Amino acid sequence: MSCEPWQCAEVAATKKAMSITKPEVAVSLIKRAARPILIVGSGAVERELEGRLLIDYLIDFAHASKVPVVATAHIVGEFMKRGFKPSGFMSAMDIGNRLVDPSWMGLDGKGPYDVVLFVALPYYMEAYILSGLMHFAPKLKTITLDNAFHPHASWSFPNSNVKVWSENLKVMTSKFEGGQ
Amino acid sequence: MTRKNVRVKIGEMKTNAGFIKNLELSVGKLVDDSWEEPMGPTPKPGLTTLRNWDLKLLNRYKPFYMPACDLCCLCTFGKCDLTAGKRGACGLTMAAQSSRIVLLACCIGAATHTAHSRHMVHHLIEKYGSRYPLDIGGLNIKVEAPITRLVCGIRPKTLGDLDEVLDYAENQITQALAVVHTGQEGNNLDFESKAFHVGMIDHVGMEVGDIAQVSTLDYPRADPEAPIVEMGIGTVDRSKPVIMAIGHNVVPSVGIIDYMKDNSLDDKLEVVGLCCTAHDITRYWDRGKIIGPISWQLRFIRGGFADVVVLDEQCVRTDASNEAERVKAPVIAASAKNCMGFKDRTNDPADDIVADLVSGKVPGVLILDPDKVGEVAVRVAQKIAPLRKRFNVLPEVNEVVELAKTCRHCNMCQRSCPQDLKVPEAIEAAEEGSLKKLNELYEFCIGCGRCEQICPVNIPIHSLIIKSAEKQLTQEICNCRAGRGAIQDVEIRNVGSPIVLGEIPGILAVVGCSNYPKGGKDVADICREFANRRFIVVTSGCAAMTAGAYKNEEGQTLYDEFSGEFAAGGILNVGSCVANSHIAGAAIKVANIFAKRPLRGNYEEIADYIYNRVGAVGLAWGAYSQKAAAIAAGFWRLGVPVLVGPHGSKYRRMLLGRADKKEDWDVYDARSGDKVNVGPAPEHLFQTVETKEEAMVFIAKLCIRPNDTWKGRSIKLSHYIDLNKRFYGTIPEDLHLFVRTPADIPMTMKDDILKILKGKNWKETIIPDPTLLPRMIRKKRK
Numbered sequence: 001m002s003c004e005p006w007q008c009a010e011v012a013a014t015k016k017a018m019s020i021t022k023p024e025v026a027v028s029l030i031k032r033a034a035r036p037i038l039i040v041g042s043g044a045v046e047r048e049l050e051g052r053l054l055i056d057y058l059i060d061f062a063h064a065s066k067v068p069v070v071a072t073a074h075i076v077g078e079f080m081k082r083g084f085k086p087s088g089f090m091s092a093m094d095i096g097n098r099l100v101d102p103s104w105m106g107l108d109g110k111g112p113y114d115v116v117l118f119v120a121l122p123y124y125m126e127a128y129i130l131s132g133l134m135h136f137a138p139k140l141k142t143i144t145l146d147n148a149f150h151p152h153a154s155w156s157f158p159n160s161n162v163k164v165w166s167e168n169l170k171v172m173t174s175k176f177e178g179g180q
Numbered sequence: 181m182t183r184k185n186v187r188v189k190i191g192e193m194k195t196n197a198g199f200i201k202n203l204e205l206s207v208g209k210l211v212d213d214s215w216e217e218p219m220g221p222t223p224k225p226g227l228t229t230l231r232n233w234d235l236k237l238l239n240r241y242k243p244f245y246m247p248a249c250d251l252c253c254l255c256t257f258g259k260c261d262l263t264a265g266k267r268g269a270c271g272l273t274m275a276a277q278s279s280r281i282v283l284l285a286c287c288i289g290a291a292t293h294t295a296h297s298r299h300m301v302h303h304l305i306e307k308y309g310s311r312y313p314l315d316i317g318g319l320n321i322k323v324e325a326p327i328t329r330l331v332c333g334i335r336p337k338t339l340g341d342l343d344e345v346l347d348y349a350e351n352q353i354t355q356a357l358a359v360v361h362t363g364q365e366g367n368n369l370d371f372e373s374k375a376f377h378v379g380m381i382d383h384v385g386m387e388v389g390d391i392a393q394v395s396t397l398d399y400p401r402a403d404p405e406a407p408i409v410e411m412g413i414g415t416v417d418r419s420k421p422v423i424m425a426i427g428h429n430v431v432p433s434v435g436i437i438d439y440m441k442d443n444s445l446d447d448k449l450e451v452v453g454l455c456c457t458a459h460d461i462t463r464y465w466d467r468g469k470i471i472g473p474i475s476w477q478l479r480f481i482r483g484g485f486a487d488v489v490v491l492d493e494q495c496v497r498t499d500a501s502n503e504a505e506r507v508k509a510p511v512i513a514a515s516a517k518n519c520m521g522f523k524d525r526t527n528d529p530a531d532d533i534v535a536d537l538v539s540g541k542v543p544g545v546l547i548l549d550p551d552k553v554g555e556v557a558v559r560v561a562q563k564i565a566p567l568r569k570r571f572n573v574l575p576e577v578n579e580v581v582e583l584a585k586t587c588r589h590c591n592m593c594q595r596s597c598p599q600d601l602k603v604p605e606a607i608e609a610a611e612e613g614s615l616k617k618l619n620e621l622y623e624f625c626i627g628c629g630r631c632e633q634i635c636p637v638n639i640p641i642h643s644l645i646i647k648s649a650e651k652q653l654t655q656e657i658c659n660c661r662a663g664r665g666a667i668q669d670v671e672i673r674n675v676g677s678p679i680v681l682g683e684i685p686g687i688l689a690v691v692g693c694s695n696y697p698k699g700g701k702d703v704a705d706i707c708r709e710f711a712n713r714r715f716i717v718v719t720s721g722c723a724a725m726t727a728g729a730y731k732n733e734e735g736q737t738l739y740d741e742f743s744g745e746f747a748a749g750g751i752l753n754v755g756s757c758v759a760n761s762h763i764a765g766a767a768i769k770v771a772n773i774f775a776k777r778p779l780r781g782n783y784e785e786i787a788d789y790i791y792n793r794v795g796a797v798g799l800a801w802g803a804y805s806q807k808a809a810a811i812a813a814g815f816w817r818l819g820v821p822v823l824v825g826p827h828g829s830k831y832r833r834m835l836l837g838r839a840d841k842k843e844d845w846d847v848y849d850a851r852s853g854d855k856v857n858v859g860p861a862p863e864h865l866f867q868t869v870e871t872k873e874e875a876m877v878f879i880a881k882l883c884i885r886p887n888d889t890w891k892g893r894s895i896k897l898s899h900y901i902d903l904n905k906r907f908y909g910t911i912p913e914d915l916h917l918f919v920r921t922p923a924d925i926p927m928t929m930k931d932d933i934l935k936i937l938k939g940k941n942w943k944e945t946i947i948p949d950p951t952l953l954p955r956m957i958r959k960k961r962k
């Protein structure tokens with residue numbers, strides 16, 4: 001059951017995400033990426049994992065991995081309150097729309113991204129954006145860091161409880177130089 | 181006005197030529213052109229008439245597709261896998277398929293409104309005659325049908341005149357629907373243009389419906405002081421028999437109310453409504469009651485409040501009759517579009533039908549005569565109420581606990597819940613005897629019942645939630661303002677200039693259904709915020725009800741607190757779904773009445789005017805239906821941006837501008853013909869926002885228009901900056917795109933912002949007389 005889509009009806013047809021069986025898999029995908037980016041949705045300040053907000057895990061991860069962060073919705077302020085300045089902030093649809101444009105040179109103007117990490121958007125909204133990227137940006141690899149399986153991503157963590165999730169995020173952070 | 185089917189009959193007549201007896205002449209059409217305004221370039225546009233205009237918009241606001249399904253299964257060549265660049269057996273791409281689905285949704289929506297209007301017009305002509313004059317605001321309204329005038333080039337004066345308008349609309353919907361067939365359009369932008377077309381037609385269909393019912397049924401006529409009406413189940417006197425109407429077409433409910441009035445029963449029963457039928461009941465009869473938006477059908481039926489359930493059309497739960505049967509409430513299906521499988525009893529004597537329903541011989545009937553619906557509903561309600569004794573299917577508290585104990589903790593309820601509500605946790609708490617967590621779900625639950633469908637042990641989860649909130653539910657007492665209908669010409673005159681110059685920072689239309697991501701309070705909060713900021717806030721449909729469902733510290737709802745005028749700081753409910761036409765109508769009237777732009781068959785020029793000058797934005801925070809898609813499409817073509825809440829992402833296609841592409845934002849200066857870059861104003865045409873905070877920032881931003889004067893722009897920017905600071909904790913990063921001259925910068929922030937602009941290499945530019953249409957350039961014209 002664990003690799004079924006989190007929301008039961010969000011099924012994929014012929015192309016379905018590979019399951020990330022352990023956090024090291026995600027780490028190696030990210031390390032191999034030339035230009036990764038992390039998109040963080042509004043759930044980052046709503047989800048609590050083992051007594052800490054998700055956003056705090058993500059700030060640790062971003063510090064360690066040096067993956068640039070785009071904050072969606074209104075949560076840029078939540079990052080800044082915590083002393084972390086995201087590389088950009090824009091609506092989830094805007095970042096999705098830019099990512100399907102192969103000529104978009106990224107937030108820093110240095111070239112297109114090759115790996116996009118998603119986390120903490122409303123599940124269904126994230127699913128739809130991932131579907132958009134699967135169809136219209138087929139060269140892009142998408143990875144979800146939620147504890148809910150996303151079939152339209154290229155790679156997704158399986159459904160898990162928050163304990164496993166927090167553990168996964170901690171392990172991921174620790175595997176980057178900045179996280180040790 | 182063009183008239184159809186004129187017949188002249190001459191019994192006997194002597195002429196120079198001889199004697200004529202029994203001559204009958206039939207003329208297909210007679211053109212009565214007493215309307216002095218000359219016909220514009222595009223009366224009754226066809227599928228491609230306005231394609232160039234659409235493409236101008238679509239090239240700025242390119243579609244971003246998010247397919248809901250990777251396959252196409254619309255013909256027997258399929259299923260075809262369209263994943264990631266593959267074409268189907270007919271050659272179709274995923275982009276084209278996605279836009280085809282958008283077009284299909286818009287066709288469904290437009291057909292639904294237009295068919296609703298056709299039914300009403302047909303019925304009202306039968307009742308009042310085709311010569312019955314249209315009057316939607318007495319002397320206060322000269323432009324009675326701005327959309328119809330604009331699109332069709334017709335100025336309707338009587339009910340009968342609406343026939344021709346509907347003929348045109350139906351024709352266009354058929355044409356547009358044909359485009360969806362396999363092997364028609366293959367280009368996504370052509371599909372999109374047709375979706376815009378059919379959205380425009382949808383507005384025509386809505387307008388016809390509302391002006392017909394306002395004219396004949398004595399609704400408030402463009403009345404800023406339309407009565408405040410009661411809302412919520414707590415306002416219903418449950419010692420009386422209760423008739424509950426669900427849907428959108430008021431005709432059967434009018435039959436009920438008329439029967440009660442004719443038989444002096446109007447204080448003996450309660451007539452309550454869910455969804456737009458409720459709005460129209462209260463527009464017709466101020467003792468009618470609104471009990472809630474469309475997504476609350478299950479809670480009211482299962483709660484046993486209704487003695488008779490009358491179903492008309494649109495957005496009615498397809499299992500409403502099964503649910504009503506469970507609480508022993510007879511059902512009357514009253515629409516040919518929604519027969520519910522019941523036997524057609526339209527021609528049976530009322531006595532027989534009443535007897536069958538009261539005895540329980542049949543759970544429901546189909547009656548297509550609204551007067552008979554009225555008689556049967558009232559008589560059945562009176563007889564059955566003492567027998568039913570408010571029978572409901574909500575479990576007792578101890579039963580809730582027992583049911584919760586059967587839970588297998590499989591989590592499937594949460595995984596089926598569109599809101600991702602933590603149902604399992606709440607059930608677990610109930611197992612322990614606490615209903616608190618179930619109660620916490622009540623505000624966020626949209627009442628879909630999906631959790632129950634999947635539960636392996638058949639726990640009636642939604643009923644458990646309702647039970648946990650029974651007290652709240654039965655004490656729901658709030659206010660709505662009855663739908664006022666159109667906006668008066670004088671109101672338009674008063675606000676035209678400040679809107680176009682930007683001094684009223686915007687018109688916010690909060691519309692649509694109740695598929696809210698986190699309860700309805702967000703809607704009320706957003707309305708209050710923008711009314712306090714002196715925007716004009718217009719509401720309609722379920723959103724209008726939700727806006728009135730929350731009270732301030734003084735116990736006032738928004739409708740008690742704010743004026744119902746179309747003026748800065750007003751919050752006005754125009755009415756039901758079809759009354760959305762008055763919102764588009766108001767924008768059109770700004771162009772026509774205030775700016776004196778010719779209206780008749782002159783779509784492109786008016787849309788260009790609205791797009792560049794009228795800072796209006798729609799927010800459909802809980803939109804879910806195809807009708808909402810069609811309404812939005814009508815606004816897109818008029819150049820009015822629409823925001824949807826997170827569930828709106830499932831409309832699966834956004835129309836997004838690229839603020840980072842400067843070259844996308846040139847307009848012509850109509851004075852000189854020069855191209856001027858005006859920045860991304862407005863930035864998007866259709867956009868999903870994730871949180872209410874983001875919605876508020878975008879509302880302020882999307883009201884910016886190229887025509888704003890420096891004073892207007894600085895007012896708009898001060899709202900945009902202020903909301904950014906409050907919700908994003910930062911100054912917007914795109915200010916340099918919206919500041920044209922230093923005078924645009926809000927006074928109090930001048931130094932700080934000038935510093936930011938310097939860092940962005942900002943250059944001063946002019947404020948043009950903006951247009952996207954080369955033909956509007958005055959210099960060239962000479």
Ligand code: SF4
Nearest residue numbers: 252255258260268270
């Ligand atoms: S319409 Fe085209 S894509 Fe769809 S099933 Fe038929 S052949 Fe396939």
Ligand code: SF4
Nearest residue numbers: 597625626628629631
């Ligand atoms: S009825 Fe309420 S709790 Fe159940 S799935 Fe629907 S929204 Fe979720």
Ligand code: SF4
Nearest residue numbers: 587588590591593635
């Ligand atoms: S679906 Fe039913 S059994 Fe499963 S957790 Fe929910 S309530 Fe319990």
